[in-house]
Amino acid sequence: MKITVKDLTKEIKGVRVLDGINLEMEDGYIYGLQGKNGSGKTMFMRAVCGFVLPTKGSITIDGKVLGKDMSFPESAGMMIENPAFLPNLTGFDNLKLLASVKGIIGKDEIEEALHCVGLEPLDKRKYRKYSLGMKQRLGIACAIMESPKLLVLDEPFNALDSEGERLLREILIKRKEAGTLIILSCHDKDELEALSDQIFLVENGVFSS
Ligand SMILES: Nc1ncnc2c1ncn2[C@@H]1O[C@H](COP(=O)(O)OP(=O)(O)OP(=O)(O)O)[C@@H](O)[C@H]1O
Numbered sequence: 252m253k254i255t256v257k258d259l260t261k262e263i264k265g266v267r268v269l270d271g272i273n274l275e276m277e278d279g280y281i282y283g284l285q286g287k288n289g290s291g292k293t294m295f296m297r298a299v300c301g302f303v304l305p306t307k308g309s310i311t312i313d314g315k316v317l318g319k320d321m322s323f324p325e326s327a328g329m330m331i332e333n334p335a336f337l338p339n340l341t342g343f344d345n346l347k348l349l350a351s352v353k354g355i356i357g358k359d360e361i362e363e364a365l366h367c368v369g370l371e372p373l374d375k376r377k378y379r380k381y382s383l384g385m386k387q388r389l390g391i392a393c394a395i396m397e398s399p400k401l402l403v404l405d406e407p408f409n410a411l412d413s414e415g416e417r418l419l420r421e422i423l424i425k426r427k428e429a430g431t432l433i434i435l436s437c438h439d440k441d442e443l444e445a446l447s448d449q450i451f452l453v454e455n456g457v458f459s460s
Pocket residue numbers: 263264268286287288289290291292293294295
């Protein structure tokens with residue numbers, strides 16, 4: 252997988268939130284986004300996932316232009332802001348419901364994803380009873396369960412305890428080694444630098460290496 256971003260610019264109500272971004276990303280690498288609150292990290296991730304269209308410029312994934320040749324990346328898992336799960340379903344049932352949209356995985360892959368983040372597939376508790384960290388773990392499981400070629404994770408370390416952090420590091424390294432292209436943000440600079448192959452510094456919507 253190759254992602255080429257050319258002159259990516261996004262304006263919202265006359266304000267430039269992404270400003271002329273040019274970069275390339277390839278499979279098997281972790282790209283870290285580092286920048287202050289409001290610098291444009293989440294907006295960039297939303298653009299790569301096809302949730303917002305560029306005002307100017309383009310995002311090309313494997314030769315196809317996002318928003319023209321396809322609406323969304325073909326194989327992507329993401330966790331951007333709060334994932335919307337149904338409060339009255341268990342974690343497993345939430346993932347089962349979401350997996351039924353594409354129909355490319357079954358029970359085994361869902362259980363495997365839950366194990367990876369340290370959640371028990373047979374846990375009968377409803378999502379509304381989940382702690383913040385458990386919710387975060389479920390969001391990560393949801394992003395990885397279909398083994399996407401592109402993984403976009405916005406602050407995935409938030410709310411995790413040290414065991415959760417350890418499991419997440421393990422997941423990221425394993426997926427990267429399996430050839431996944433990973434885009435990550437994390438407010439812990441040391442964590443981000445340790446995990447990333449390349450860091451993009453984000454300031455007022457401008458990216459620099
Ligand atoms: N729906 C929206 N309407 C108007 N402005 C928005 C909208 N969403 C984001 N913005 C603006 O875009 C800019 C970039 O926001 P973004 O969420 O990408 O920042 P961020 O780097 O992810 O910050 P954080 O570290 O707080 O998550 C901010 O100035 C924000 O106010």
